[in-house]
Amino acid sequence: MKKSALVIINPSSGKEQATEYEEQIRETLQDTYSEITVKYTEGEGDATRFAKEAAENNYDFVVSLGGDGTVNETVNGLAPFNNPPKLGIIPMGTVNDLARSLNIPMKPVDAIKLLVSGTETKIDIGMANDDIYFTNILGIGSAAKAIHHVDSAEKSKIGPIAYLKAIGKEIMDDHTFPIKFEMEEDIWEGDVSVVLISLIDSLGGIKTIVNEVENGDGNFHIFAVKHLNLTELAKMTPSIVMGKLKESENVQYFKTGQVNITTSAGETQESDIDGEQGPNLPLDLKVLQQHITIISNKS
Ligand SMILES: Nc1ncnc2c1ncn2[C@@H]1O[C@H](COP(=O)(O)OP(=O)(O)OP(=O)(O)O)[C@@H](O)[C@H]1O
Known part of the structure; x- marks a missing residue:
C-alpha cells in the first residue's frame, strides 16, 4: 500500500x-x-x-x-x-x-x-481549555513564568542550567498565591509558590525529578510546591535528586486525568505550557490518553 x-x-x-x-x-x-x-x-x-x-x-x-x-x-x-x-x-x-x-x-x-x-509508543496528550495541546509540562506561578523568559542564547550556551538560574531569582522572593484544584477524586485548595503539572519523566533536561511518571497512564502528575525559598529548596533537594519530589513535605502531589484550576478573584496567574506562555487561570485540563503514537526507543 x-x-x-x-x-x-x-x-x-x-x-x-x-x-x-x-x-x-x-x-x-x-x-x-x-x-x-x-x-x-x-x-x-x-x-x-x-x-x-x-x-x-x-x-x-x-x-x-x-x-x-x-x-x-x-x-x-x-x-x-x-x-x-x-x-x-x-x-x-x-x-x-x-x-x-x-x-x-x-x-x-x-x-x-x-x-x-523504533518502537511505536502511544503517549498521553494534555489538553488545556479544549484547544491547546501539550506533551510535557504545564507550570503555574512566577517560577514557571521565569522559565519561559529564559534567554535562548543562554539556553544554547548552558542548557538546563539556564532554567535553574532563572528559578534561582524567584527563590529570593517566595511569593505565594491561592489555588484550587477540582478533580473527580478530590478538591484541594491552599497557597502555593509554584505548580508543575507533568506528563513525562523529564523536566528541563533532568530525568530524575519526576521518575514516578509513567507516560501513557492517562494521568497528570501535579506537584504543588507550597514554598520556593532557599531553606525549602535545600530541604527538597534530596527528594528532587532521588526523583521523590512528591514525598517532600513542602509538596502536595495529585495524580488525575482531569482537573479544573482556579485562583481567587482579583488574582492573575499566568501559565507556561511546554516552555511557551499559556493562558491565564482558570484552566480546564484533560488527558487524552495514549492519543498520539510516537516512534520511540523504548522497549
Ligand atoms: N525559519 C525559522 N526561523 C526562525 N525561527 C523559526 C523558524 N521556523 C520556526 N521558528 C520558530 O522557532 C521556534 C521553535 O524553536 P525550537 O523548536 O528550537 O523550540 P525551543 O522551544 O526554542 O526549543 P528548546 O527550548 O528545546 O531549544 C518557534 O517559536 C518558531 O516560531
Whole structure:
C-alpha cells in the first residue's frame, strides 16, 4: 500500500545542517514511504499548520525536526484529530524533554535511523481549555513564568542550567498565591509558590525529578510546591535528586486525568505550557490518553 510521510523541518533549530538532514531523512524513509513531502518552517504556527494539513490528507507519518517548541507546534496540529498520523522526532533543541523521556537519541543521525527501526509508543496528550495541546509540562506561578523568559542564547550556551538560574531569582522572593484544584477524586485548595503539572519523566533536561511518571497512564502528575525559598529548596533537594519530589513535605502531589484550576478573584496567574506562555487561570485540563503514537526507543 502507498504510504506517505511529511517531514517538518525548523531550520532555525537545525542550524545550517538542515538540508543535510533532509537528505538523510529522505534516504531513510524511502523504502517504507512511497511519498515523502518536506516542508520548512519560517515562523510561529507553521509546524501546526503543516501537521494539520497532513492529518487532513491522511498522511501516515509526520516527522518533526526541531526543539521542544517545534514538536509542541506539530502536536497541536495533530492532536485535534481522532486518529492522527504517527509522529517521529529528530531532537534539535537545547532541552528536548519529550525525546529524552522516550529515549530518542540526541544525535540526529541516530534519531533519523530510529524513524524506521523504533518502537511505536502511544503517549498521553494534555489538553488545556479544549484547544491547546501539550506533551510535557504545564507550570503555574512566577517560577514557571521565569522559565519561559529564559534567554535562548543562554539556553544554547548552558542548557538546563539556564532554567535553574532563572528559578534561582524567584527563590529570593517566595511569593505565594491561592489555588484550587477540582478533580473527580478530590478538591484541594491552599497557597502555593509554584505548580508543575507533568506528563513525562523529564523536566528541563533532568530525568530524575519526576521518575514516578509513567507516560501513557492517562494521568497528570501535579506537584504543588507550597514554598520556593532557599531553606525549602535545600530541604527538597534530596527528594528532587532521588526523583521523590512528591514525598517532600513542602509538596502536595495529585495524580488525575482531569482537573479544573482556579485562583481567587482579583488574582492573575499566568501559565507556561511546554516552555511557551499559556493562558491565564482558570484552566480546564484533560488527558487524552495514549492519543498520539510516537516512534520511540523504548522497549
Ligand atoms: N525559519 C525559522 N526561523 C526562525 N525561527 C523559526 C523558524 N521556523 C520556526 N521558528 C520558530 O522557532 C521556534 C521553535 O524553536 P525550537 O523548536 O528550537 O523550540 P525551543 O522551544 O526554542 O526549543 P528548546 O527550548 O528545546 O531549544 C518557534 O517559536 C518558531 O516560531
